[in-house]
Amino acid sequence: MQYLVSVIDDKSNPGSTDREPAISAFNKRLIAEGHWVFAGGLADTTAATVIDNRGEQAVFSDGPFVESKEYLAGVWVWEAPDLDVALKLATEASKICDRKIEVRPFL
């Protein structure tokens, strides 16, 4: 079973910026234990572009699809046998990243 694991930051109360070494170590462990599928940090939401081509012409707009205090700062894709395993890892990940984590299964 694969889960999308989103790291959520908060503009008004951002998590600390010195988490990189701890996250790297955690990633190594995810790989060693067979959970790691993909991981990536994201550039600031100001770097986002939204494209809407449902109408006659494609419309490009600057910025994220929804403006909010909380935003997606990075993602993982994990392989885990069940939600309890994913939640246990996510509990650690939240501490390590100093940010909130959302766990959501792929269909």
Next chain:
Amino acid sequence: MSVVDVPAAITRVHHEEWARVVAALTRRFGDLDIAEEAAAEAFATAVERWPTDGVPPNPGAWLTTTANRKAIDRIRRESKRDDKHKEAQLLYDDDPPEPFDAIDDERLRLIFTCCHPALAIEARVALTLRMVGGLTVPEIARAFLVQETTMGQRITRAKAKIKATRIPYRVPPAEELPARVSGVLAVLFLVFNEGYLATGSDTDPVRHDLTAEAIRLTRLIRALMPDDGEVVGLLALMLLTEARRTARISASGELVPLDEQDRGAWDAALVAEGHRLVRERLAASAAGIAPGRYQILAAISAVHTSARDVRDTDWSQVVALYNQLVRLDSSPIIALNRAVAVAELDGPEVALATVDRLEPKLAGYHAYHATRADLLRRLGCSQKSRAAYDKAIELAGNTAETAYLTRRRDQLG
């Protein structure tokens, strides 16, 4: 068995066997939906057939077999209709039972799955009452004053989340067990409290169906996990509270506070059982096992129910227990209840000072204002007391409590 006894037998078997049938089917078919529906159909068949065929010698086995057949029928029907159903995602469980699973009753898996922390608390409550308690959706909807469709959706969504996210169907491993058990107990305590202090202007002030169901499920968990001190604590707390149920509401439907209750009307058997459980935990505490919050709350209840007259209450013991509880649980509601005991020991003035400090956290809670109103009344501050009663009446949701508070306010000089 005479025909007259059959409905009673079905009710009894429903109480005893429902959770076992649902749990066994969930284990076999890996799907809560199929298990629930097949169990319900099996009981409906029993209602139809037992009056003429008689109650089978082993009703549980009969129901499980019947439900199994119903489930297989449904799966066949659906696989004919839609091949994808053959590959229906099944609840995940490939763990070989570990030695710790000596408590490997199927019903425990069911309880832990229904009370999983990834589900919203309302969903946990509803799912537990449906899957473990065997209450119908309309019954649960009535208990929580929501529309049947809303309650039905709540249960359906919870089952869908269990399936989609693969919430495992198992008893959590030892290291996670204390936290998960406390999650289960929170659900049961919520059901009990909703019964004990029912909300809603059209609702009976005490919902005995809910308190009885909460006690029944807590007894079940105690039977399944006899060594867990908090389970014993919660059961004792519920029994000692339930024992006072009839004395707590007057003939005119008004709440009777503890100090005014007719103690002779308390249920002596429930009090005795509750006291026995509390003593059992006191022995464990003496052996060095620190009690959790339910055990301490039960001990407080035991002190109250040990006093034949309210004047015999050992208030210093009550305050000592609250001091112990405050160290475990910093909730302002615990601090408020502690202040009520402090008022008896050190006087209303000392208590009021403590209560007033809780204002920022409890301003929206009726019991905060009711407590203040009572303390102010005892201090002779009628005007302030009246204002506090007004606020408490405005916020109280229980009809018996509103009636009591109104009388108290109107008696002020």
